[in-house]
Each structure stands twice: as C-alpha cells, then as structure tokens.
Amino acid sequence: MKDNDAPLLLDVSRMVWRRWAGTRATGIDRICQAWIEHYGPRAQAVIIHRHGQAILPFQTSQKLFRLLTLPERARSDVVRFRMALGALAVRRGAHLRDRLDGRGRFWLNPGHTGLDRLGLAEWVRRRNLRPIHLIHDLIPITHPQFCREGEDERHRRRMRTALDTASGVIANSAHTLDTLREFAAVEGRTLPPATVAWPGTPALPSLPPQPDGEPTFVILGTIEGRKNHALLLAVWRQLLGDESIATKPRLLIVGRRGWQADEVFAELDSGAFGDSVVELGPLDDDRLADVLSRSRALLFPSVTEGYGIPLVEALAAKVPVIANDLPVFREIGQGVPELLPVDDLAAWQDAIRDYAKDQSPRRSAQVSRIEGFRAPDWPEHFAQIDALLETL
DSSP states (O other): OOTTOOSEEEEOHHHHHHHHHTOOOOHHHHHHHHHHHHHGGGEEEEEEETTEEEEOOHHHHHHHHHHHTSOHHHHTOHHHHHHHHHHTTOSSSGGGSSOOOOTTOEEEEOSOTTTTOTTHHHHHHHTTOEEEEEEOOOHHHHOGGGSOTTHHHHHHHHHHHHHHHOSEEEESSHHHHHHHHHHHHHHTOOOOSEEEOOOOOOOOOOOOOOOOSSOEEEEESOBOGGGTHHHHHHHHHHHHTOTTOSSOOEEEEESOBOSSOHHHHHHHHHTTTGGGEEEEEOOOHHHHHHHHHTOSEEEEOOSOOSSOHHHHHHHHTTOOEEEEOOHHHHHHHTTOSEEEOTTOHHHHHHHHHHHTSTTOHHHHHHHHHHTTOOOOOHHHHHHHHHHHHHHO
C-alpha cells in the first residue's frame, strides 16, 4: 500500500512510549497489543507525541507494528527497542511531521494516551479523522482519592475529548459504558454510538487445579490503594491470632508496588506476618499459572474496577474467586464468584476460613459453578467492534 492508502488508522502512542520507558506490560497494554495484531496489517500508525501528533507512512507503520508485537522477552530489552525505534526515524525523524491526511478513515484508539492534549480535537477535524475510542474506565474521575494528584482533571479532559471527537465508542464493560453515559450527562455532552466489547482473556499455561495441603490464597495486581490489600492484611491478622485454626492459611501477593499504599508497604516490610503473607512481586505467565493452580481462591477486594482481568483469568483457569461485590464483577463473573461487601471484614474472614478447609462446601459450590463460565475471547471482542464500524 502507498503511504496514505491503508483502510484504517491505529493509535500506538501508549505502546511506543511505555516500551521506550521500559514499563512492564499491564492489562491495557495487552489489549493494545491485541489490537495491533488484529488491525495492524491493514492500518497506518498514529502517534501522539510531545510536540504534536502524526499519521505515519504505511511501510513505516508496518515495521513499527512488528517491533511492538515482538515476544515478551525481546520487548523488555529497552536499549534494543530504542535503537530499533531510532532506526525507523520515529522519535525525532520526519515521520512525526504532521503531513498526512486521515481522509475520513477510522482512527482506532485502544489507549487513553494523549487524549488530554490541548488542540487534539482541532487536529482531528483538520486531518479529517473518525475516531473510535476504547474506554477502559473513569476511575480517576469517580474515585480520585485512589489516583495520583491531578489525574482526575487530566482524565476529565481525556473523556471530554473522546466524547467530542468520537464517531463511535467501545467500552470494556457495560459498567464502564454506564459510567461514561453518566459523565456525558453531567458534562452536557452527547454519547456517540457505542458498544460493549469484553477484552479477550489472557491464555495462561494450562494446569489442572491442584490446591496445596497448606491452604494458599492469591491476590493479583499492582499494590495500590484501590486494590485494597489492606483489607486482606486485616483479615490475616485476625486469622493468625485465632488459636482454633490448626493450619494457618497463606496469602501470596503477586504484583509490583504502586502508590497510595504506604501503610500496606510498612506492614509487609515489618515482617509481622512471617511466611503467612508473602510478597512475590510480578510473575511471568508460567509462574502465575502454577501459583494460581495451587491456590484455594483468587482474592479480589478492589474498591473499584473498569473491568477485572484477574477475575476472568482465574475463572478461565478453573480457580475460584472471592471478590468485592462490584457491578462490573457481577457482570463479567457470570454468577460464578463469591461476591462480598468490601466493608464487611467478618464476611471475608468467614469465606476465607471456609475455603481454607480441605472439604469446603462454599468452595465446592463455586467449583461446580465454574463449569458454566465462558471466558471472553478476542474473536468475540473484535466481532463487536467490527459490527459497530459497519453501522458507521
């Protein structure tokens, strides 16, 4: 194809700059990568950068897409990535000059990166683009107390830009779409044509559930305030002090340290829990699959979520889940997980105490329910998106 002849435009801003910084991949990054793999062969790349934004030529775009979809080990080599990006003349080269026109094509944008940039809406109009934005959550707006300072206003600008420019909107859950609809009403803006497309479920190595004799539980995700590790530490303090429990349960914490969880970090660093609470840090897929397969349940007491990949990841691996009773968990959990009020410490204690038993009635009931769980997949995700594009 010629430089301005691809049928689609695909935003890769988030992926380029996170790889440049060497940031570890998140659930959103995996979604962005899936979009590159699916739409990349018939798309040109769009990059929003420090000095503006640009549509890249087709051949350069294809080389960039291949670079961004290298295997995990190759992608984690920051120096090699930067050298390869420099060879494409993307970071400082002529390709970032704003010279190509959108010609009324769809601009598929799976990340929020750059949507808060001043003048972006005018660029969309000037370059004749038809944006299709994937909205992951509105947490910085609805729960600013769990985000970095100033993130709430930045996210308001992102969502305003999305509403003002979009030809269509894709939400990762019905809950996210409902929240966006409420935001649009408050802002006096119109919600564009929209659809819900659950992301595909990460495919962990297949291991049969094989719970250890020592009852183990797992919490998966960045250690940050809204993930509510504090609740589980409070539960474990109670369980460890209960002399009626012969075999104490263990809690394995999987994920890197984040923000707004200083009290949690202090407790973990104090050594007060001994080996009953173990911080494992980030794990690769093989190790994560092994840890989940040996656990009695995944614990997910998060205060708010736009989706919840760990929940579907665990259920797809036939591992029970005990989670906060959030609307999005009721939606994507399909009636399978045990959902508890996040402010009911006693309810969490009782559930974990029961699931720790070798013959747990509540766990057995969920194991039976798991058989009816249908893990969201990428073909269905893209079918929903393509159906929206066809209507537009």
